[in-house]
Structures are given as structure tokens and as C-alpha cells.
Amino acid sequence: MGLPPVSQTWTYSLNNSYVYVSVIGATGALMFLAAGSGGFLPSTMGYTVKGSSNGTTGAMDGTNRITSASTWGTRANSSASPISWIVLTDGAGVDWCFAFNSASDDIVRLSHSPGGNYVAATTPTNQPTATDECFDAASGTWVNTTTSANRVFQLFGSSDKKMFRFATYRSSALASWIKGEKFTSALVSPATFSLAVGGGAVGAVKSYYNATTFITAVTVAYSATAVGDLCRVHANGADGNAQATLGGEVPGGAVGNLSGTFGGFSAEAPALQGGSGELLFQAQMGSKTAGADGKLGTVFDQWYALTNSNTVPVLGDTFGSLQFFAVSTGGGIIVPWDGATSPQVA
Amino acid sequence: MSLPTVTQTWTYSFNNRYVFPSGGTLTTTMGALMFSLVGVGGFLPSTMGYTVKGSSNGTTAGMDNTNRITSASAWGTNANSSSSPISWIVLTDGAGVDWLFAYDSASADIVRLSHSQGGNYVAASTPTNLPTATDECFDAASGTWIGATASADRVWHMWGSSDKKMFRFATCRQGVMTSLIVGEKFTSAIVAPATFSLAIGSGTVAAIKGYMDPSTINTWMGAYSATADGALCRVHAGGLDSNCKTIYGGESFNGWATYFNAERPALQGGLGDLIFPVQYYSSVANTDGKLGSAVDLWYVLTNLGSVPALTDVFGSLQFVSLAGGGPLLPIDGSTILVAA
Numbered sequence: 001m002g003l004p005p006v007s008q009t010w011t012y013s014l015n016n017s018y019v020y021v022s023v024i025g026a027t028g029a030l031m032f033l034a035a036g037s038g039g040f041l042p043s044t045m046g047y048t049v050k051g052s053s054n055g056t057t058g059a060m061d062g063t064n065r066i067t068s069a070s071t072w073g074t075r076a077n078s079s080a081s082p083i084s085w086i087v088l089t090d091g092a093g094v095d096w097c098f099a100f101n102s103a104s105d106d107i108v109r110l111s112h113s114p115g116g117n118y119v120a121a122t123t124p125t126n127q128p129t130a131t132d133e134c135f136d137a138a139s140g141t142w143v144n145t146t147t148s149a150n151r152v153f154q155l156f157g158s159s160d161k162k163m164f165r166f167a168t169y170r171s172s173a174l175a176s177w178i179k180g181e182k183f184t185s186a187l188v189s190p191a192t193f194s195l196a197v198g199g200g201a202v203g204a205v206k207s208y209y210n211a212t213t214f215i216t217a218v219t220v221a222y223s224a225t226a227v228g229d230l231c232r233v234h235a236n237g238a239d240g241n242a243q244a245t246l247g248g249e250v251p252g253g254a255v256g257n258l259s260g261t262f263g264g265f266s267a268e269a270p271a272l273q274g275g276s277g278e279l280l281f282q283a284q285m286g287s288k289t290a291g292a293d294g295k296l297g298t299v300f301d302q303w304y305a306l307t308n309s310n311t312v313p314v315l316g317d318t319f320g321s322l323q324f325f326a327v328s329t330g331g332g333i334i335v336p337w338d339g340a341t342s343p344q345v346a
Numbered sequence: 347m348s349l350p351t352v353t354q355t356w357t358y359s360f361n362n363r364y365v366f367p368s369g370g371t372l373t374t375t376m377g378a379l380m381f382s383l384v385g386v387g388g389f390l391p392s393t394m395g396y397t398v399k400g401s402s403n404g405t406t407a408g409m410d411n412t413n414r415i416t417s418a419s420a421w422g423t424n425a426n427s428s429s430s431p432i433s434w435i436v437l438t439d440g441a442g443v444d445w446l447f448a449y450d451s452a453s454a455d456i457v458r459l460s461h462s463q464g465g466n467y468v469a470a471s472t473p474t475n476l477p478t479a480t481d482e483c484f485d486a487a488s489g490t491w492i493g494a495t496a497s498a499d500r501v502w503h504m505w506g507s508s509d510k511k512m513f514r515f516a517t518c519r520q521g522v523m524t525s526l527i528v529g530e531k532f533t534s535a536i537v538a539p540a541t542f543s544l545a546i547g548s549g550t551v552a553a554i555k556g557y558m559d560p561s562t563i564n565t566w567m568g569a570y571s572a573t574a575d576g577a578l579c580r581v582h583a584g585g586l587d588s589n590c591k592t593i594y595g596g597e598s599f600n601g602w603a604t605y606f607n608a609e610r611p612a613l614q615g616g617l618g619d620l621i622f623p624v625q626y627y628s629s630v631a632n633t634d635g636k637l638g639s640a641v642d643l644w645y646v647l648t649n650l651g652s653v654p655a656l657t658d659v660f661g662s663l664q665f666v667s668l669a670g671g672g673p674l675l676p677i678d679g680s681t682i683l684v685a686a
Contacts, residue, residue: 002537188348188615221600235612242613247599249636251627252567265628270635271583272590272628274537279635286599286606287613293649294611294620295599308634 003320004280008301009159012338013040016153024105026143026151028069031108033153034166035086035098036066041164042088045157050095051120051128052086058125060087060118074125075100082125087118091161094204096180101127102138106145110208111135112180114193114200114232132198134232134241137224139208143168144175151175152344154325156335162204163300165335167327169345174315174328179207179229183285186295191235198239203297205231205244205285209333213310217332218246222288229285235292242292244285246332248304268307278305278313278331305331316345349661350621350674354642355508358678359389364500372454372496377418379492379502380457383515384435384447385415390513391437394506399436399444400469400477407473409436423474424449431474436467440510443553445529450476451487455494459557460484461529463542463549463580481547483580483589486572488557491527493519500524501683505675511553512641514675516668518684523656523668528556528577532626533639540583540635547587552638554579554592554626562651563671567594570629577626584632592626592637596645609648619646619654621674645672657682 018029034040041047042064051060055074058065064086066072072084078101085099095113102109113130120128143151149171156165163181167174185203187193194201207229211217222228222243229244269275283299303324305313310330313319317326318337325343327333337343364378383389390396391413400409404423407414413435415421421433427450434448444462451458462479469477492500498520505514512530516523534542534552543550556577560566570576570591577592599605610616621644626637644665646654652670659666663679 187613188617191613191615219600233613236616245600248597249595249625250598251593251595251625251629266631266634271632272536272540272581272635272637274540275584276537284597284599288600288605288607290607291612293607294613295597296613 003323004282004303006301006336008163010301010336011044011157011159012341013044013155014338014341015344016155018151018153020148020150023143023145023147024073024075025069027105027108028072030143030151030153030166030168031072031098032066032069034155035088036068036072037064040155040157045161045164047088047090047161050087050089050118053082053084053125055082055084055125058085058120060120060124060128072100075102075105077101077103079127083127085128087128089116090180092182092202092204094202095130097128099127104145106141106143107138108142109138110178110180110206112204112206113198114202114204115195115198116200117198130198132195132200132232132239134206134230136230136241136243140176140210140225142176142178144170146170150346152346154343172315172346174210174212177207177209177211177327177333179205181205181300183296183300184298186297187233191233193233195232195234195239200232203231205229205296209328211328211332213328214304214330214332215310217328217330218248218304221245229296231296233292238291240289240292242287242296243289244287244296246283246304247286248284249281250306264306264308264310266308268309268312277319278307280305280334301336303334305334307331316343318343349664350623350644352642352676354512356676357393357506357508358680359393359504360677360680361683362502362504366497366499370496372492372494373422373424374418375492375500376454376457377421379500379517380421380447381415381418382502383504384437385417385420386413389504389506394510394513396437396439396510399438399467401435402431402433402474404431404433404474407434407469409467409469409473409477421449424451424454426450426452428476432476434477436477438465441531441551441553443551444479446477448476453494455490455492456487457491458484458487459527459529459555461553461555462547463551463553464544464547466547479547481544481549481580481587483555483578485578485589485591489525489559489573491525492517493524495519499685501685503682521685523684524559526558526560526668526673530554530641532641535636535638536581536583540581542581544580544582544587549580552579558673560669560673562669563645564651566669566673567645569593579637581633586632588633590628590633590637591630592628594624595627596625597622598647605647606649609650609653618660619648621646624673642676644674646674657684
């Protein structure tokens, strides 16, 4: 069948390898690559550095102190202790705060302020704060907790600087799919992205998925540590965080999700679609959060595949002439690829 | 939230009643529905302009453009056999599709509905028997049309599109919908070499027969069953002409109708139910995949499979829910009754 149109102009940084030394080294390598001096977001994509900390010196002063992988090396499981952090402002004015405030070396605390309100803490090396911060809980692993094996990082950025995506792999398994991006809103007034506190007016979502199959990507409940999209909204009279999950078109009954399992079509390439390729659907987001429930919106340039199995297409499969890439097994997450590079996942 | 856009120009015939008489039977009840729907002066041949291709009153028959269903009692000859006299009628719609209503069933509350996308129905050698078509789309008799209990009044509602390519009728008994039956066009999602151009019969039209006996969205979006819920369309796919058994589906988020926190989601302004168009899918070998999208048919995702309830209306009596959670159909401002 025909491949879907891509709506954004993407820049890619693909097949970046970290030769394993340590878990904290892997996280440092990812963060230096993504957000450090000369890194993908601040240099390649042009995100504005609002401030940073290398754990020793910190300030919201426009300086990028992540000058090497090792400068992303000060971690604490506390907002009142020195940590490595950086705040980047995207093309919509949204502040994205990456902070090494977590319980484990493989996890980074990612949050955002739709109003661009992050300020340094009284002790500037500590966790920055924002009155409209969108955060609920630490995610699951970013680089995998296992103390062995190389990592591979795939980075994606849109030309308008309103979307970033990271995929990290270890031994041919997805460790994490992390995004900070715009989307097409499905909100209906009086629900709005115009917040009562902080002045933000932008629909921006933080996503974390460590999905291994279609089921775990598309048909499960929100979990900050496993699957979910978080967005700050003003709904039901209050600012709140909508905890959303991926969804979209699914057959009913035993074929779809009503029974809780995906039995699927008869073949990986359905006959009604010419028997020539997987059936791809646009990813949507919906929330069950009280006071912020409903359809949140439509994800740009992300699809999922309905096939005959929960495990095909497999992780790393490509579509077209290297035009699309299966981030996860089962085709739960499919995104544009650069049309030239063979993907590595180990 | 805003209501969906209606794409067709619909004609409605609502709140038609059969007052169940002393001595009434399922046959007399079915006769009343069928005379109202397809008989002389009925909704499809007269109001909507479907062409009568032929008919049988069980005694005389022919594929001769004559409508012999001249009264409710003319729809009274039932047999569970294709080689016995029955009441039948073939109507041709605006796309050239033949729709065969035949009283060939195991029970008086069921009519055998089938179609020929190439418009190929011909009379049997004994014309009062079941007509045949080389490209007939049929798999098995449906469940009840009017409720299998021989008591209580019935109410039915009929819809027809101005292009004569869509008909729908819903029958109710004692506050319960017994069936929603459709014969209609839809928006195709199939990709070449899959096609509606059949190898046998020369049909090229996407036309689907649908049957639902819904109580909640979780039942009518269940697995395909000819006797409960599903739709049937003939396609050429996998190198063969086949009947594509489809199930209903559409957009969902983790757990279908029970997903949201409230009936009226806050992100949609807390003002109304979240409404999605119905889609058709098939899991059958050689016809699997997405068949297409229903026209002017929707469902509701809320926090329960049973809300909105049967006959809940939306807007200014613009849409009605025919089961818990849909299906939603357009209406004309009338109040839909489900009990006489």
C-alpha cells in the first residue's frame, strides 16, 4: 500500500554509538550528543540554551556547561542537591529541562514549561523550577540499566525547532523512545492550552515509551515509567497535566483491542491493501485523567502498523526506500527515516 | 463538542408501528415491516425510487418489474429452503446493485438479505423460489429482524439517501432495538490489485450489507457474526472474488468505550460526547485489512460502553444513538420511539 506523507522537514543524527564503559557514561554520551556543546539540539537544530549546570557551576545564563560527556555526571535523587541540568528553549518558546535528578544513572528527568518559565533554583546547581512545569514522575530507563553492551542513539529534529525525538537501543532492543514536541490539537473550548499560571499558550507534549510490542505501545494504560505522553492543559477550570497514551484506528472485537489482545489481520500485508505492505495508521493521543480526559490530539509524522501479529514488523524494519523506520517491535511506533542510512540497533 | 457533518441528503420514515393484534404472529409482524419497506407504495420503491426488478408473493412470481407485495399478507410465504415457494423481492439501487429480500429462513422473524453488486439476480427455474446471482454476496442468515417473541407492538424507522445508494432500517420492541440493517455504499480503503471489479458478474461497486443487534458498543463492535454483528461486501482480492466479512471499528484509546473519565471529556470542553466515524475491517484470509469507512455512521467513546443510551439524541434532535455507545445516525428532528 502507499506510504503516508511526511508533514515535517526532519534533520537526522543516526547510528550514534556509545562503546560501553558504564551506565552513567552511556547517559552522559547521550546527553552530550543531544544537548551538549555542539550537540544535536543546540547546534544542529538551533534550540536556545537558556541555562545549564555541570554539577559544580550552574546558572540560567545562556551558557551551555555540558562541554563533554563527563560533565553530565552529577546525579542526585533530589531537587535540593547539585546535579547536571540544561534548559533548552524550542521554536515555540517552550522550555525543556533535562535534569540528572533521578534514582538511577540510566534515567534523566525530562520536564517542560509551556510558558518558558524555568528559573534557576536558589542554589543554581540544583533542579530548576517553573510555575507551569509539566511533570508527573520520573520515567523508566533511558539507556537501559544493564552494565554491559554498547548503545546506539538515533536523534530526530524538525526544522521549526518544535519537535525532538530520541531512540536508544541496546543489543537490538529498544531502551527508550523519548520526545518533546508539538502536535495537532483536538481540544475544544473552553478546554485550552492557555494556562492560568505561567502564560503558556502552546500545545507541547513530552513522551516516554519503552515499548517492546504493538500492545505495549498502543493499547496499554498510561505509565510514567513505561508508556505515556504528558501535556499541560487548562480544562475543567484548572491547569492540569493530561496523562495521555497512544491510540488510533483499531478494529473492534476479537481482532482489535476489545478483548485486550491484538489478534490482527490474516497476513502481515493485508489483501485489501493489495497484499503489498503493512497497513499504517496515524498515531493519536487520548487521556483518561480526571478533569483532563478526552482526545488530546494527533501526533505529527508517527504511525503504527496493524498486521497479523503483535511482533511484526520487527524493530528496525524500514519501509519504502529507507523512508520509514519501525522504532519498536510490532510496528507500534513508525517514524520517518532519512532515505539513505541503514539503521543500527546494536 | 461539535457534531459531525452529515454528508448525504437523507429521507426519513420514522415511528412506523405494527400494533400486535389478537391472533397476530411473527409472520404478520414481518409482513407489516416488509410491506412498509419494499411493498407497493413502500419506502424503498416509492418514496426513494428504487427499481423493482421482480418479486414473488409465494404464489406468482417473475423477474418482470412487478411488485407483488401488494399488502402485508403478500409477504407471508416462508420456507427454509431455496427450492420452495417464498415471498421475495429484488430492488435495484442507484448504483445498479440488486438487493434481494427473501423469506427464506428458519424462522418467521428473519428475512434473508443478500445483494448482487453486478445487478445479476435472475429468477429461479421455479420463479417463486429463491432467485440466484452469479456474484451473490451472502454468507448466512442473520439474527432476528423483529424480535422472536410473538407478542407486543413493533416500531421501525427507515432511512434512505437521495442518490438511492443507501438504505437503513431499525426495528424496536418494548424499548429494545431488535435490529439495525443497512444496504449501502461506503468509502473504500482498498488498494490495487484489490478491487471491487469482480471476475464474475461484472460488478464494480462497493456495496455492503450490515446487520447489528446491538445492546452496547462492546457487542456491536464485537467479532464478526452473521447472526449478531457484522457487515458483508464482495471484493476481488488475493486473486479471487470473495465475500469480505467485516467488523466495525474506529479510533480508540486503550480499552475502547470505557476509556475516558467522564461521558463528556474535559478536553472536548466537557460539553458533549466524543464522536468518531465507523470504519470497516476484515480479518478473513485473502480479504483481510481495512475495507473502508461508513458514510454518516458514528460511534461514541465515553467512560462506559452503555452511554449514551438507546435513543439519546444530540444537537437539536439531529442524531440518535441506537444502542449504548452508538451507533449514531442522523435524524430529522423527530423523536424516535422504541416502544409503541
